[in-house]
Amino acid sequence: MQWDGELNWLSQLSGDKELEVQGSIPDKEKINLTKDVAERILETSLVNSVREDKVVWEEERNGCYSVKSGYKLAMRHIIGSDKYHEVGNWNGIWKAQAPHKARHLLWRLCRGCLPTRSRLLERRVECTLICPVCDEEIEDELHIFFRCAVARDSWCAAGLSSVLHNVAYQQTNAMDRIFAVCSNESSDIVGRVAMLLWWEKPALDCVKCNVDVAFVSGSGRTSVGLCFRDSSGQFMAGMTQWQQTVISSVEGEA
Numbered sequence: 001m002q003w004d005g006e007l008n009w010l011s012q013l014s015g016d017k018e019l020e021v022q023g024s025i026p027d028k029e030k031i032n033l034t035k036d037v038a039e040r041i042l043e044t045s046l047v048n049s050v051r052e053d054k055v056v057w058e059e060e061r062n063g064c065y066s067v068k069s070g071y072k073l074a075m076r077h078i079i080g081s082d083k084y085h086e087v088g089n090w091n092g093i094w095k096a097q098a099p100h101k102a103r104h105l106l107w108r109l110c111r112g113c114l115p116t117r118s119r120l121l122e123r124r125v126e127c128t129l130i131c132p133v134c135d136e137e138i139e140d141e142l143h144i145f146f147r148c149a150v151a152r153d154s155w156c157a158a159g160l161s162s163v164l165h166n167v168a169y170q171q172t173n174a175m176d177r178i179f180a181v182c183s184n185e186s187s188d189i190v191g192r193v194a195m196l197l198w199w200e201k202p203a204l205d206c207v208k209c210n211v212d213v214a215f216v217s218g219s220g221r222t223s224v225g226l227c228f229r230d231s232s233g234q235f236m237a238g239m240t241q242w243q244q245t246v247i248s249s250v251e252g253e254a
Contacts, residue, residue: 086110088175092182097191102198109141109197110175116140133233141174145197150235157227157238158196158212163189188214201233220244 033041056063059073093106108114117129117139131139134149145151146164155164163169168184171177182190192212202208210227222243228236 086175088179089182092179092187092190093194095187095190096182096194097187098194098198102191102194105198106178106194109145110178112141112175114141114144116144142172142177145174146177150233153235153238154196154199154227154229157225157235158192158210159214159223159225159240160189160192160196163193199229201229202231204231206231207236 057065057069059069060066088110090107090110093103093110096103096106112119117127117131119140120127121129129138131137131143131148136149137143137147143151152164155161163181163185169177169180171180178193181193185193192214195210195212199208199210208229210229212225214223214225222245223240224243225238225240227238230236
């Protein structure tokens, strides 16, 4: 069997076999095939389902683009890039025993996404830098959550003063402090910290009471903490109490 350089296979083996193909050999050279190879080629069935080529999205089984798969692809690229990747205990944040909204706040804090006054100024938003609550220091993440007098009172009222004042958690930026807490405290404590930082102020002329419950393993006791704040976020009152019984979180916070 020989290729004639144009469009046809010319059979010299059987006399009655001829295979037409699309294509050509520029140099017009003939290709000799054995009878066995020629017969195998002729016996190969063509695929009836072959259609025109089309663009497909590899990240989805159906070949169609979706925002979800596009986001996952972008995140794989970002995580693998030193430009955007921040080293830290991110898993500790997501494992915290707290609602997703509270864990998301910790993530935003560590990513520098919170609109503090210092952050807004970096983005050329005109505003005063001083904290409007205490009127003493520049409002950044470290001040809002750890150094402001109102924030420190809230830590104490929530029974977390030992975490706030722990010498192991005195890093110079909020992100490193959060990562240190996540690396050294239980997921329960990290969750309590997340809920404390997530707190939202109540409506005007209203008072908000935040309640937290904790258990001491093997003691048969339950601790309850209360924190009252007004619509401006000012601390009003707080208390902690031990109860000689073990109750569920739902029952305790009710």
